[in-house]
Amino acid sequence: MKAMRRFKGIGACDGIVIGPAHMLAAKVIVLDRCIPRERVQDELIRLAESIESTDQRLAVLGQDLAQREEHEGNHLLECHRLILKSGQIADQSNKLIRGECFSAESAVRQVVDTMAATLDKLSDPYFQERVEDIQAVGDQLLRTILGLSESSLSVFTKGAIGVGSTLSPIDALRLSRMGFAGIVTERGGKTSHAAIILRGLALPYVPGIRDLCDHVHPEDTLIVDGGRGEVIANPDHETLILFQKRRDAKIGRTRKLLRASQTQPTVTADGVGIEIGANIERLAEVRTAVDLGAKSIGLLRTEFLYLNCPQLPTEEEQYRDAVAALTALGGRMATFRTLDIGGEKLPPCVRIPGGPNPSLGVRAIRFSLRRPDIFRVQLRALYRASAAGPMRIMFPLISSVAELCAARQVCESVQEELEREGVPYSRHVPIGAMIETPSAALTIDHLAKSCDFFSIGTNDLIQYAFAADRDNHDVAHLCRALHPAVVRLLKHAIDAANFANKPIAVCGDIAGDSAFTWVLLGLGVRELSMSPCDIPAVRSVILATRLSEAEEMVAEALELESAREVEDLVMGTMRRRFPLELAVERAEPKAHRHHFHRQIHPPIVATVRREAGSALETVSQHGGRRG
Ligand code: PEP
Ligand code: MG
Secondary structure: OOOOEEEEOOOOEOOEEEEEEEEOOOOEEEEOOEOOHHHHHHHHHHHHHHHHHHHHHHHHHHHHHHHOOOHHHHHHHHHHHHHHHOOHHHHHHHHHHHHHOEOHHHHHHHHHHHHHHHHHHOOOHHHHHHHHHHHHHHHHHHHHHHOOOOOOOOOOOOOOEEEEOOOOHHHHHHHOOOOOOEEEEOOOOOOOHHHHHHHHOOOOEEOOOOOHHHHOOOOOEEEEEOOOOEEEEOOOHHHHHHHHHHHHHHHHHHHHHHHHHOOOOOEOOOOOEOEEEEEEOOOOHHHHHHHOOOOEEEEEEHHHHOOOOOOOOOHHHHHHHHHHHHHHHOOOEEEEEOOOOEOOEOOOOEOOOOOOOHHHOOOOHHHHHHOHHHHHHHHHHHHHHHHHOOEEEEEOOOOOHHHHHHHHHHHHHHHHHHHHHOOOOOOOOOEEEEEOOHHHHHOHHHHHHHOOEEEEOHHHHHHHHHOOOOOOHHHHHHOOOOOHHHHHHHHHHHHHHHHOOOOEEEOOHHHHOHHHHHHHHHHOOOEEEEOHHHHHHHHHHHHOOOHHHHHHHHHHHHOOOOHHHHHHHHHHHHHHHOHHHHOOOOOOOHHHHHHHOOOOOOOOOEEEEOOOOOOOOEEOOOOOEOO
16 A cells, blocks of 8 residues: 655645546647758658657557557547548648748647647537647657657546646646646646636646655545645545545535525625626636626636637637627626736747746736737727627736826727727727736826726736745745735725725735635725636625724734734634635536546647747747738
């Protein structure tokens, strides 16, 4: 019997799951590389031979599975062989090698990404699920071409726990479709974008366990407690029973909460209405959000709709997506945040010189202002969609009045253009700024003269306040949401916005954590936007809260000098008053349940790293420039 072992990581997405470990394949990183024209013939042969030997390897594996009567696995491998031999990957890759002198691996990477992205766009879930198959085949082929060790092809068991080193937002999007019950990684943070995606799907996630992959082996039984950030490998019998009981109790509490709070309007016990919005990363979530009681979308992270795409979306695509969201909302307000790309959110088609600190570099509104061609396309799409329902436009990472005014000017110029073209749009789309930098938080009174509303992005505000990367678990201990510095920044910003009579919401992750509800209400926030799964617990706290209680707690907190003291006060108070809400399982989003019913191969996490080039180029599928 294997020895039980406990690991402590970061509780990034709540929920208790138990399942076999499944080691996630290492990323296949492909650097774009061109070959001299005289080597083209050799490269074509290299590709053909690699396809042949990959096929043979899959055949051997298939036979092995058949002998062990693992018929589903064998069937899956047969499908993969069909894809590999169908000629599509080979023909298109050959074209790129012949026409553009790409190396075999660069050509395959591009072809596979394009095929996957094309299928992913189709609304039929069947085709969307094939994306994983295409990516898996591509990964196997790339490993052969590059002489890398094989990724495990043991058939993935539904309900397994993915164990890996890192998780990018794109990986999280992919893995979430594959039926994993939970994910554990060596790196990453609670407010990383991958964590945000997994929370949207209620998939328990514990990042930040150093050297995890050295200690966990395939098929080890793992318990993951995503709320406490605890992982236990090969639990003994008593531990297993204990966690099974905890898991069942959590699920029971969640059901109770859902039944209790779904139908009433969200007002405090003393009658103050609180607007509850949803943070949305995928269009399918809109329906779930409404079902769970969201009155609006407080944050639509538009970049997530396109992170996986080989090319930036056209105006038409963005217009269609925006109209789809507005239609699903049926007259509720939607707040579209303009593209927040940069940092670790880089679609394969965008090149931004990273520099040593990408989160402090060209990201979000800074990128949009430097690429008005891309910015204008998005604004045109949004303004055109504004004819379909109430909406607001919000800029991410505003750090000065000048930046806000520059962004507004682009909006005005886009409106004039639509006016000239006779295209219908609403003339009353409010413009807002996200408060995510200390400079914005401290100058809200000035920003208020140039915008209609604010939303505080505490995930970024906290990382920038402490100069501590939100994705880096080595500095995660510094990012404390209840540090007096954060509480003071929030108080300053909220007071100034209220004084200027401009609505201010909070849409960072703390808005969806019921332990923080009193802090935010007590500071004067009346609008919260959160992952749909968090709505029931937060609503339940609000319904039972008198504002005066929250205000008293905040007044006391503002007198304290250390994060520890504030945490003790807030957590102690909230745990005593709301034991049920603070202990619930996240409500599972119904819209995604169908993703959890298939057996599939190990996840494919492939990144195309483009060669460093001049600033802010958009690279096409063929490595040429579009922008
Ligand atoms: C935030 O920073 O708090 C926020 C809501 O934006 P994102 O998490 O997408 O950076
Ligand atoms: Mg942010």
